[in-house]
Amino acid sequence: MTLPDAEVAPEVVIEGVSKTFAGPVGPIEAVAPVSLRFAAGQTTALVGPSGCGKSTLLRLVAGLEPPSTGTISIGGQTPDAVRARAGLSMAFQDPSLLPWRSLRGNIALALKLARKRADPAAVDRLIALVGLAGFEGARPAELSGGMRQRAAIARCLVTEPRLLLLDEPFGAVDEMTRARLNRELPALWQARGATALLVTHSVREAVLLSDRVLVFSARPAEVVADIAVAFSHPRAPDLVRTNRFLDLCDQVSEALSRGETARRLVAE
Amino acid sequence: MSTVADLPGARPTALARVPRWLPGVVRFLRLWEGAAWWLAGRFLLAGPLDVIAHAWANAGLLTRAAAVTLENAAWGFVIGNLAAVALALMALALPRGAGVVAGLALVVFCLPLVATAPILRVLYGPGSGPQITIAALAVYYTTFIPLMVGLRAAPASWFDLIRLYGRGGPSALVQVRAMAALPYLVAGLQIAAPAAILGAMIGEFTGADRGLGVLVIRAMRGLDVTATWTLATISAAVAMAGYGALGALGRWLAPDRPEALLTPPPASATRLAERAAIGALTVLVVLLLWWAAMELADLNRFFAKRPDDVWRFLVTAPQAAAARATLAAAMVETLLWTIPGYVAGLVLGAALAAVLTLYPAAAGSVMPIAVALRSVPIVTTAPLIVLMLGRGATGTIAIVAVMTFFPALVACLQGLRQAPGQVLDVFAAYAARPVQRLLHAQLPAMLPAFFAAARMSVPAAVLAVTVAEWLATGRGMGHLMALSASTSNYNMLWSATATLAAVSALGYAGVALLERRALRRYAPEQLS
Ligand SMILES: Nc1ncnc2c1ncn2[C@@H]1O[C@H](COP(=O)(O)OP(=O)(O)OP(=O)(O)O)[C@@H](O)[C@H]1O
Ligand SMILES: [Mg+2]
Numbered sequence: 084m085t086l087p088d089a090e091v092a093p094e095v096v097i098e099g100v101s102k103t104f105a106g107p108v109g110p111i112e113a114v115a116p117v118s119l120r121f122a123a124g125q126t127t128a129l130v131g132p133s134g135c136g137k138s139t140l141l142r143l144v145a146g147l148e149p150p151s152t153g154t155i156s157i158g159g160q161t162p163d164a165v166r167a168r169a170g171l172s173m174a175f176q177d178p179s180l181l182p183w184r185s186l187r188g189n190i191a192l193a194l195k196l197a198r199k200r201a202d203p204a205a206v207d208r209l210i211a212l213v214g215l216a217g218f219e220g221a222r223p224a225e226l227s228g229g230m231r232q233r234a235a236i237a238r239c240l241v242t243e244p245r246l247l248l249l250d251e252p253f254g255a256v257d258e259m260t261r262a263r264l265n266r267e268l269p270a271l272w273q274a275r276g277a278t279a280l281l282v283t284h285s286v287r288e289a290v291l292l293s294d295r296v297l298v299f300s301a302r303p304a305e306v307v308a309d310i311a312v313a314f315s316h317p318r319a320p321d322l323v324r325t326n327r328f329l330d331l332c333d334q335v336s337e338a339l340s341r342g343e344t345a346r347r348l349v350a351e
Numbered sequence: 352m353s354t355v356a357d358l359p360g361a362r363p364t365a366l367a368r369v370p371r372w373l374p375g376v377v378r379f380l381r382l383w384e385g386a387a388w389w390l391a392g393r394f395l396l397a398g399p400l401d402v403i404a405h406a407w408a409n410a411g412l413l414t415r416a417a418a419v420t421l422e423n424a425a426w427g428f429v430i431g432n433l434a435a436v437a438l439a440l441m442a443l444a445l446p447r448g449a450g451v452v453a454g455l456a457l458v459v460f461c462l463p464l465v466a467t468a469p470i471l472r473v474l475y476g477p478g479s480g481p482q483i484t485i486a487a488l489a490v491y492y493t494t495f496i497p498l499m500v501g502l503r504a505a506p507a508s509w510f511d512l513i514r515l516y517g518r519g520g521p522s523a524l525v526q527v528r529a530m531a532a533l534p535y536l537v538a539g540l541q542i543a544a545p546a547a548i549l550g551a552m553i554g555e556f557t558g559a560d561r562g563l564g565v566l567v568i569r570a571m572r573g574l575d576v577t578a579t580w581t582l583a584t585i586s587a588a589v590a591m592a593g594y595g596a597l598g599a600l601g602r603w604l605a606p607d608r609p610e611a612l613l614t615p616p617p618a619s620a621t622r623l624a625e626r627a628a629i630g631a632l633t634v635l636v637v638l639l640l641w642w643a644a645m646e647l648a649d650l651n652r653f654f655a656k657r658p659d660d661v662w663r664f665l666v667t668a669p670q671a672a673a674a675r676a677t678l679a680a681a682m683v684e685t686l687l688w689t690i691p692g693y694v695a696g697l698v699l700g701a702a703l704a705a706v707l708t709l710y711p712a713a714a715g716s717v718m719p720i721a722v723a724l725r726s727v728p729i730v731t732t733a734p735l736i737v738l739m740l741g742r743g744a745t746g747t748i749a750i751v752a753v754m755t756f757f758p759a760l761v762a763c764l765q766g767l768r769q770a771p772g773q774v775l776d777v778f779a780a781y782a783a784r785p786v787q788r789l790l791h792a793q794l795p796a797m798l799p800a801f802f803a804a805a806r807m808s809v810p811a812a813v814l815a816v817t818v819a820e821w822l823a824t825g826r827g828m829g830h831l832m833a834l835s836a837s838t839s840n841y842n843m844l845w846s847a848t849a850t851l852a853a854v855s856a857l858g859y860a861g862v863a864l865l866e867r868r869a870l871r872r873y874a875p876e877q878l879s
Contacts, residue, residue: 147511167517179508183530192526196516242516 092245092278093158093165095121095144100153102139113139115303116152123158126269126279128289130335131299132343137282138176141248144280145173157246165246169197172244174252176282178235180223186210187219190238197242209237212267214260228255233264240271247272247279253288265291266320273316286339290331291323298335300342308338379720396739397580405581413566413581417589420551420563423479424593427486428547432540434487435494443502443528450626453499454633454856455640460492461810461855464550465817465829466848468557469836473654482554482562489550493807494539501535502528537601544593548586549728553818556730557836563589564730571734571822579738583731590728630860656845664842674843677831678850685816685827686854688744692751693812699752700759701801708767708789721764725757729815737823747819754815755808759801766800767793802866809858813851 102114114136121127129137142148144155146162157165165171172193180189187206194201210219213233215226223231232255239247253261269292272279283289289296290312298308312331314322322328380399387398397405406413438456442449464485471481505527513523555564563586570578638658645655652660665671665678707713733750740746767789820829828851835844 142511145515147514166515169516171515173515175508175511177508179506179512181509181512181527181530183533193516196513196518196522196526 091158092124092276093160093170094123095119095158095246095278095280096156097121097140097144098154098156100140100143100150100155102136102143102148103151112303114143114150115305117304117306118153119297119306121278121280122294123278124276125294126273126281126292128293128296129280129282129299130284130286130289130296130339131304132301132339133284135299135302135304137299138250141173141250141280141282144246145171145248147173169199169242170244171246171248172239172242173248174235174239174250176250176254178223178231180231180234180238182223185220185222186215186226186234189223189234190241193238193242199242206241209241210234212271213237213264229257229260232256233260236264236268240268243275243277245275245277247277247281249279249281251282251284254284261288270317286332286335287323289335290328291318296331296335298338298342305342307342308334310334310338397577399584401577402581402584405577406585409581413585416561416563416566417585419479419561420482420548420555420586421589423482423554423562424486424547424551426479426483427488427550428490428543430483431487431490431547431550432494432543435491435498435539436536438491438495439498439502442499443524449499450629451633451636454629455636456492456495457859458633458637458852458856459488461813461852461859462488463817463828463832463848463851463855464488464553464814465821466832466836466844466851468554469832470654470841470844470848471554472557474650477558477560479554479559481557482551482559482564485554486547486550489546489553490543492810493542493546494536496807497535497539498532501532504535505531534601534605537597537605541594541597541601544597545590545728548590548593549730552586552728552730556822567730567734568822576738579734583735586731587727590731594722654839654841656841658849660842661846661849665846674846677843678847681826681828681831681847682850682854685813685820685829685851688747688827689751689812689816692748692816693755693808695748696752696755696812697759697801697805697808700756700804701763701797704760704763704767704797705789705794707764708793709786717764721757721760725761729754729811730818733815733819733822737819742823742825747816747824750819751812751815754811755804758808758811759804762800762804763797766797798870802862802869806859806862806866809862810855813855813858817851 097117097119099116099118100114101112101116104111104113117140129140131137139148143150144157144162146155146166155162157171162171180186181192184192187203187210190206190209191201194206207216207219210216213236215230215233215237218226218230223234226234232252236249236252239249239252253264256264265288281289281292283292293312295312296308296310297306298310299305300307310331314328383396384398384400387396387401438452442452445452467488468481468485471484475481475484509527509531510523513519513526551562552564552567555562556568559565563582567579567582567586569575570582642657642659645657648655656664663671665675668674703717707717729750732753736750736753737746740749816827817829817832820827821833824830828847832844832847832851835841835847
């Protein structure tokens with residue numbers, strides 16, 4: 084069986100892209116001109132200090148904001164064209180669940196908007212996978228912050244997109260659940276060979292989930308380090324205790340602090 | 352968490368709600384009966400027992416009249432609210448024209464119903480056309496405003512979600528805007544229910560042959576105290592029932608109500624020049640629509656005056672100076688009694704709300720009574736106030752004050768509840784005194800609701816004063832319009848209508864300006 088074009092994980096190419104917002108005290112350059120290439124089927128972790136423009140970069144890739152300069156191509160198409168056929172999905176930093184819909188209703192909405200058939204059993208399986216079984220009928224207001232975030236992840240995954248943009252998807256999730264989600268969720272997109280961009284503040288998570296870690300400096304951000312993570316998927320639970328893993332974590336942490344220092348020197 | 356729990360009206364459970372009404376109502380009835388005894392023989396007040404006896408004796412007549420009024424009000428309610436929804440969608444579809452649509456809606460809302468009613472009577476002839484139209488005119492604005500807020504009340508990220516899957520405006524409207532606006536719509540509809548009854552009764556005042564309004568006029572002309580009180584009680588009960596029914600429907604449709612109902616379409620950050628341009632454009636559109644409506648319907652120029660007729664009558668005709676003088680004198684008379692009543696009502700409402708916040712237990716029982724009394728149409732209160740306070744300044748000012756008092760009280764009580772829980776928790780953590788909490792956390796949170804009420808009260812106050820002048824005092828614009836209508840002086844009637852609408856719209860704009868100033872100073876976070 085040949086997959087239709089839309090079903091192939093896309094390569095994402097960003098060329099000379101920047102984004103400037105009109106702030107109250109003059110323009111804010113949220114993303115300085117940057118060129119990046121994200122290989123098809125790879126998961127890339129983006130780490131960097133708060134406010135360096137990670138969320139903005141993801142919104143640019145999703146086509147939710149037009150870039151001020153440069154071009155973005157997703158498998159040779161524009162973000163708008165990809166969105167128009169629901170070829171990508173994003174988990175926002177803030178869960179953005181619709182308060183009048185139940186958990187199940189919120190997840191089903193994504194399928195409806197993507198013009199995909201809702202398979203109730205599949206939706207419920209996904210809900211169980213993010214640990215929310217028993218809350219299918221609950222309204223977002225009845226869920227905790229971490230539960231809402233997990234609901235948003237489920238909503239992002241349910242349409243089985245070939246490009247996933249995950250903006251700190253586990254930020255408000257407790258440590259235990261986070262560890263379990265780190266183990267179980269990546270398989271959902273990596274087994275299908277989807278391309279993923281994952282923003283996270285956790286160095287460990289970045290290394291554990293990705294094939295590549297990009298470290299940004301403070302705003303206007305530059306890429307301080309581009310670190311390949313050459314472990315095969317799925318990753319064994321005891322990987323995190325290996326020296327190679329810890330070594331990579333050190334590299335990322337070191338690059339993060341290097342980015343901070345570089346900026347501070349520029350500022351002075 | 353106790354801070355939040357003992358605020359006024361912290362959501363009562365359904366169980367606690369029902370009995371809370373009862374003692375209040377019983378106390379009210381006893382006070383009323385007591386007052387009637389005390390004032391017996393002075394022809395001011397009929398007690399509940401007299402009212403019941405009168406209602407019983409005239410049950411057939413009253414039921415038929417109430418049914419007619421209800422039917423007209425229901426039609427007006429439906430038509431007016433459909434118009435509100437259409438207008439709001441139009442403003443949404445034409446973001447650039449939204450300012451003009453809102454301005455147009457405001458000017459139409461500012462048309463003094465007391466003048467519109469006789470004009471409509473001439474246009475429609477006999478029948479229930481005017482009543483239904485007036486009822487529709489009385490309701491659409493209080494639905495339009497919250498709807499405009501509700502349709503924009505959703506956070507940007509919800510729209511991002513829709514766009515994420517390649518969907519656009521229509522999906523956003525169905526999945527996000529309509530649902531986010533539903534509680535606002537329901538709140539608007541609830542306020543519209545008593546307003547529709549008010550409108551229908553005003554329509555009936557002008558030459559209808561059936562309905563509660565007709566009986567009210569008859570009772571007032573005949574100085575029949577018992578009948579006046581009976582009719583007031585019945586129409587108040589009908590209005591409150593409508594309010595309650597819509598409230599129940601709303602709770603069922605949209606259990607998550609917005610906390611503040613009419614909180615501003617926040618004075619947008621547009622510049623003065625831009626606002627002036629929108630204002631000028633609105634005036635132009637109004638004049639154009641007025642002229643076009645008359646021409647297209649091919650209405651007789653004798654009673655359907657065009658803008659240029661008014662211009663001629665007030666500016667270029669030989670007797671223009673005399674006409675202007677008459678109009679100005681009436682306007683001054685009206686304003687002299689409107690402004691004190693308006694200010695008094697607002698200030699008393701806000702002050703009572705603030706005081707009640709310091710005594711949460713009392714606030715809990717006042718809120719439902721205030722909400723109930725807010726729904727009593729002014730056409731039923733006005734005759735009672737005139738009976739008790741006379742046809743002079745006191746009575747008229749009191750009528751205006753009552754008209755603005757209850758909306759201000761209810762809005763302010765709701766506004767005071769807006770103070771964010773976390774902020775109140777901070778005050779609680781420092782064991783701040785209730786007065787400090789009121790001054791620093793709750794009053795700033797109350798301001799937007801207060802000003803929303805103040806804005807909406809401008810046309811309401813004009814309506815109240817013109818009704819009073821028309822029915823009772825025989826002075827001012829209300830009297831001038833009634834007189835012009837009965838003497839077929841249509842030039843004067845249209846001129847008075849246009850002037851009064853312009854003055855109310857300007858008053859509204861003036862309050863909006865004050866609102867922006869005050870919010871910028873005391874609650875800048877409330878301005879978007
Ligand atoms: N819509 C906007 N208007 C104006 N400025 C914006 C807007 N969105 C983002 N910014 C600015 O752009 C910069 C980058 O924001 P962004 O949200 O991309 O940061 P981030 O890296 O995701 O931070 P965090 O890790 O805290 O989520 C910030 O300085 C922010 O103030
Ligand atoms: Mg971010």
